[in-house]
Amino acid sequence: MGIGRIELxxxxxxxxxxxxxxxxxxxxxxxxxxxxxxxxxxxxQPLVVKVQGGKSGGGTQLTAKAERLIKCFRELEDDLQKFLMTASHALEEL
Structure with a gap:
């Protein structure tokens, strides 16, 4: 799973x-x-499902699993950014 798929x-x-x-x-x-x-x-479980038409014409929506996956990915991304900043500061102090 990469950033491109998450953004999609x-x-x-x-x-x-x-x-x-x-x-x-x-x-x-x-x-x-x-x-x-x-x-x-x-x-x-699927991440994306089609929604049948109606007045709004249908469409596509994410499942709860996809929403949790996005949330987990973004949290991991934030944690990684924090780690890199801390490591960078530690290297500067050497």
Whole structure:
């Protein structure tokens, strides 16, 4: 799991659309859909699901598992940033 896939998930959460998420990231719908299929296959539960149409026309949404994954990734990213800052300061003191 890398930053690109996390950002794709975040954009899908924001727009409710794989197509709009792909456009926001400057990638094709086909590539975005392939990444989503890979992500859904990596876990025991899907991360992205289609929502059937209705008045709003349907769309795509994240599952609770995807939301937890994004949260965990962002927390790890913050922890890593803090570690790097601490290590950098320690090196400066040498």
């Amino acid at each position: 998930l975040e954009h899908i959460a924001h727009f409710g659309s794989i197509n709009q998420a792909a456009k926001q990231m400057g990638m094709s719908y086909k590539k975005a859909w392939k990444l989503i299929e890979e992500l859904n296959g990596m876990y025991d």
